[in-house]
């Protein structure tokens with residue numbers, strides 16, 4: 113049976129390149145994985161004061177959807193050489209209540225994409241820093257810094273072969289990690 117894997121996109125904009133890459137990943141993932149994009153745009157900024165016995169409905173929805181997944185794929189832009197606030201917020205929401213983190217022990221992979229040349233290297237490693245503390249088992253190699261993402265799609269919106277190959281390499285390595293941990 114295939115494993116349910118969450119795909120979390122760090123950009124909230126409609127035409128996001130990262131969301132497009134996430135959709136390609138859904139298409140090319142090995143049959144052992146079933147990828148589902150879990151939305152984060154409606155999560156109120158994390159605040160312990162509103163996260164008691166009666167948390168916001170969006171927190172509960174996100175935590176339940178994530179709890180049902182056996183791993184997570186992060187596909188994100190870099191904002192000011194770091195993690196977009198929406199993604200960091202989702203990491204924080206999922207990490208609480210204390211002792212009930214939905215991230216713990218799950219296999220993860222971090223893919224960062226940018227129109228720039230260095231492919232979100234800074235964001236990639238800042239995300240990884242949080243994943244270490246969250247006790248996620250993160251794919252180390254190959255690393256996924258997707259530079260020049262504006263050239264990854266042709267005029268019909270289809271992923272170009274070289275970019276598809278790169279994503280295939282990453283998702284295959286991630287599937288291997290998930291299978292080894294099973």
Ligand code: FNR
Nearest residue numbers: 123125128129130131189190191192193226227228
């Ligand atoms: C950016 N962008 C950007 N790019 C980059 O390579 N390094 C960076 O530090 C930043 N910083 C940054 C900050 C903010 C606030 C914005 C809005 C953008 C550009 C960014 O990579 C570009 O807009 C991407 O297209 C965003 O990804 P999506 O939305 O296409 O997935």
